[in-house]
Amino acid sequence: MSDAEPLDFDRIDPVYRAWAEDYLRQTGFDPAAFLAAPQPAEDEMFFKALLPNFEGDRGIGAFKFVEATMRHYEALRQIADPLFGGLDKVSSVLDFASGYGRLTRALLQRLPADRIWVSDIYAEAIDWQVATFGVNGFASVPDPAALHHDRKHDIIFVGSLFSHLPAELFRAWLTTLHGMLSPRGVLAFSVHDASILPADQTMDETGIRFFPWSESGSLDPAIYGMTYVTEAFVADAIARVSPETSPWRVFHKGLYENQALYVVGAAGQDLSLLTMACPPLGGFERATLLTDGSVEFSGWAIERTPGAGLRLTVHLDGLEIKTAEPTGDRPDVQPTFPASPTPPFGWRFRVSRGEAAEGATIRLAMESTSGLTTFAYARMPSDPALTYSGWSRRALRQG
16 A cells, blocks of 8 residues: 555554554544544655654554544543533634644544634645534644634644744744633643753753754744753743743643643633643563463553553453563663653563463553553464564564
């Protein structure tokens, strides 16, 4: 299948399709509705940023699309629940720099379409979302001073824009978007903080480093690159927004794998009740066929919420059959998660042929005491080299 074709969820590997559907059901979403529309081939975030990480495998790419969307949505839910009493109490949500609308797929199952707004510099992406999902949309522009949008929103969510902006645009977009908040509104945006600045680079004394390159093949690298910031830089940018004090909070590791999430309120908004847990991460790495015919699965996991603990449970046909046994810290994985509050650790468990037939799906639930759960999947193999992984490999390593 050519990368020029849309991502049709009905045509991916049925194993990964089943896992994506299960993941959505476990998190309370309707898989049929979420996966109904193919993702357009023009979606750079999928085809140029996500898919290459998985050697172009559309099956695991589609699964990761679902997993990433659920983590994205979870951050939004944790903002809406304490501040508004739930998403259903929000008058409108604006997903700014929304691309082709992965978050829209989730929001449509929690809000009426007329309370969902989307915007992106790619006007065709917004046209597609409006036509496909029936939401409200408007095109963004390179210069925030030229953006005209009169509506006010309770929540403006910016999943990945400020992590790509040079200093002046960073400040300008912050001011423009904050000005689009309702009197009780909040602006949430993610950044690459200084902890994940590449090891061979140093932070500028101004508190921001901007590199003129990104995964985009079409945006001007002078206005959309890769940006790393200190908390002091962001705090100063927030302080410049208006003469009135705007409350703000920062949650490190609050979005995606490593981005920090800032939440800035309209003047007078109370953010004291706001907390943010990070979904645990991890997955399968190896399947070993033992002499008694059973299979030992192993992998790694990480808890990223300070003070929280992690329990790993193994499920077959929807039933918990055992827990995974921790096997010690994983310093080889640690560089992927710099400044994490707890180190990644290894785990393992065995499944006998009597417990699971060949081809059976095994779900690993990474259950955090924070209340969040993440899922990873594998198949019970006849040959471990031919099984599947739900993390970053199509085939698990054998032995």
